[in-house]
Structure formats: structure tokens, C-alpha cells
């Protein structure tokens with residue numbers, strides 16, 4: 001049996017190339033992956049998939065494209081996977097992650113897992129070979145799609161074994177955004193004023209909760225959320241100093257409101273956790289010079305950030321949200337477990 005490449009290059013379907021010397025892309029950049037799990041490689045783990053947790057920006061885009069029809073989202077998922085061999089949304093470029101049961105473990109990765117383990121992938125669906133035989137149900141409230149199908153985990157791709165003492169759908173929802181809170185913990189310092197955009201969503205709430213844990217009684221957390229029920233739920237947790245119901249795409253309104261709340265200084269740190277494009281400049285203009293803006297949102301345009309900041313002379317550090325941080329799954333699960341109110345809010349929404 002062949003070993004297969006640890007990064008998954010052996011599953012990349014070569015496209016016609018402009019020149020023979022053009023390099024082969026890694027699976028995430030590839031247009032198409034070979035999702036045939038009858039082909040066996042020693043470095044792979046094969047999973048029977050139960051649920052896809054679709055990235056929020058991707059789910060929102062598909063919902064809009066399907067006119068709000070959940071079955072339409074299911075059809076778009078199937079269509080994308082048939083075309084690309086992976087759930088890699090061609091519009092947003094983002095994926096999600098999955099929950100499933102290990103079906104086969106290659107000889108070279110025997111130490112990683114056992115057949116029968118229930119696991120959640122921590123690498124994006126945009127680089128995970130996937131076959132969908134049937135869409136079983138689409139759950140819009142949690143952006144989760146139950147399916148029948150199989151997926152491949154490469155040797156370099158992280159995944160987590162499902163804990164026994166937590167609802168699986170809840171764990172899947174939390175792990176989808178597991179990279180957010182550990183980055184907040186690294187960046188927030190006592191006394192900081194922190195702004196979170198899209199603060200009432202899944203990653204936004206986790207960012208607020210982690211920021212409060214780091215700040216203790218010091219500093220301030222300002223939150224902007226456009227969905228009124230989510231703004232109210234966040235407010236009820238009592239972790240933010242101010243929750244503003246506003247559209248973060250309204251750049252001038254965001255700038256002015258934050259200036260008003262910070263006596264014209266701006267915030268030290270902004271986290272963008274929205275699921276929609278167009279919020280880059282609100283985040284940048286709300287942040288003081290030499291402050292940091294962390295773009296967790298996959299709806300972010302790097303061009304809009306870089307050229308936009310330059311264009312208004314904003315001397316801020318622009319950070320792209322890496323979905324991975326060492327120990328991120330355990331970190332984020334512990335954050336939710338330790339706070340009963342946060343846990344029950346997540347249980348209500350995502351299970």
C-alpha cells in the first residue's frame with residue numbers, strides 16, 4: 001500500500017497547468033480533491049461522517065443563494081462536494097469541520113486513533129476529501145448539516161476525540177471556532193479596552209468571555225452585534241461593559257460610537273467575528289494607532305484591510321485569524337465548561 005503525502009498532496013487532482021513547471025497546489029488551494037476512499041493510503045484516517053458544521057460565512061452565503069430554503073443549502077453542499085471532492089465554498093472560499101466515526105486507520109498513523117472513535121476534525125473542510133451520499137437534515141440555527149458520507153484525514157491534519165460528558169452537537173459547534181479564544185488570551189492584556197464585532201455570534205461570545213477572563217475587573221469590553229436577540233443574549237451574560245446593537249458595515253457609525261465611548265481614543269484591540277463582508281474598515285477605524293485588529297472572520301478581505309488602513313493612515317497591526325493554536329480544542333471546551341451561563345446559552349442555541 002502507498003504511504004501518501006502527510007500534507008495530502010496525493011489527493012490533489014491536477015488541473016491543466018499553464019506551464020509544466022507550475023507547482024501542484026496543496027489541498028486547500030486545489031480546485032478538486034480525489035475523494036475515493038476505496039483507495040487506501042497508510043498515512044490516512046477514513047471517517048464515516050455524521051454531521052458537517054458549515055463555516056458561518058459559507059452557510060450565510062448559501063442560505064442567501066438558496067433564498068432562505070434550508071433544503072437549498074443541502075443541495076448546494078452536495079453540488080459543491082460532487083464538483084470539488086470537498087466542501088469548499090467557491091464564493092467564500094471557506095469550509096467548516098465535521099463530526100464522524102473512524103472507519104479505517106492507516107498503518108503509519110496507528111498512534112493517532114482507533115476504529116470506532118468518535119472525532120471532530122480541526123482542519124477545514126476546504127482541504128478535507130469528502131464524499132456525500134445523502135443529505136439527511138439541514139439545521140440552520142447551528143449551521144450544521146447531517147449527512148451520510150465519508151471523509152479523509154491527512155497525517156498533518158488536527159482532529160479531536162469527542163469528550164464523553166458533553167453533547168456532540170455542542171462540542172462540534174464549539175470546536176468549529178476553537179481557534180478564537182486562545183488567540184484572545186494571547187493578545188488581551190490587563191487594562192485593555194477591547195472591541196468585538198459580531199459579538200453575539202458563536203466566536204464573538206467566546207472572544208468576549210475569554211477577554212473578560214483575561215481582564216478580570218480591569219479594562220473594558222465593547223460589543224457590536226446586529227442581530228437583536230443575540231445582542232440581548234450576550235448582554236444577559238454580564239461580561240461586556242456595553243453591547244451596542246448596530247451594523248458593523250456602517251463604518252462611520254462604528255467609528256463615531258467607539259470614539260464616543262472611548263473619549264476619542266479608540267480601543268486597544270478589535271476582534272472581528274462577523275459572518276459578512278464589509279466590516280474591515282469599521283474595525284480599523286475603531287482601533288487606536290499601534291493597536292491590533294484581529295480578523296477571525298472568513299468574510300474578511302485582506303486587500304480591503306491592507307489598502308483601507310493605508311488609505312486612512314491607520315498605524316494598526318492587522319492579524320489574520322489562524323484557526324489553529326496549540327491546545328485550542330481543550331482551551332475552548334474548558335472555557336465553556338467553566339461558565340454555566342455560557343454553557344446553557346450554547347446548549348440552547350446549538351443542540
Ligand code: NAP
Nearest residue numbers: 056057198201202203226227247248274275297298321323
Ligand atoms: P456566527 O455565529 O454566525 O456569528 C456571527 C455574528 O455576527 C452573528 O451574530 C451575526 O448576526 C453577526 N453579524 C453579521 N453581520 C453583522 C454586521 N454587519 N454587524 C454586526 N454583526 C453582524 O459566526 P461564527 O461561527 O462565530 O463565525 C464568525 C466568523 O468567523 C465567520 O466569518 C466565520 O467564517 C469565521 N470563522 C473563522 C475561523 C478561523 O479559523 N479563522 C473558524 C471558524 C469560523 P446574524 O445572526 O444576524 O447573521
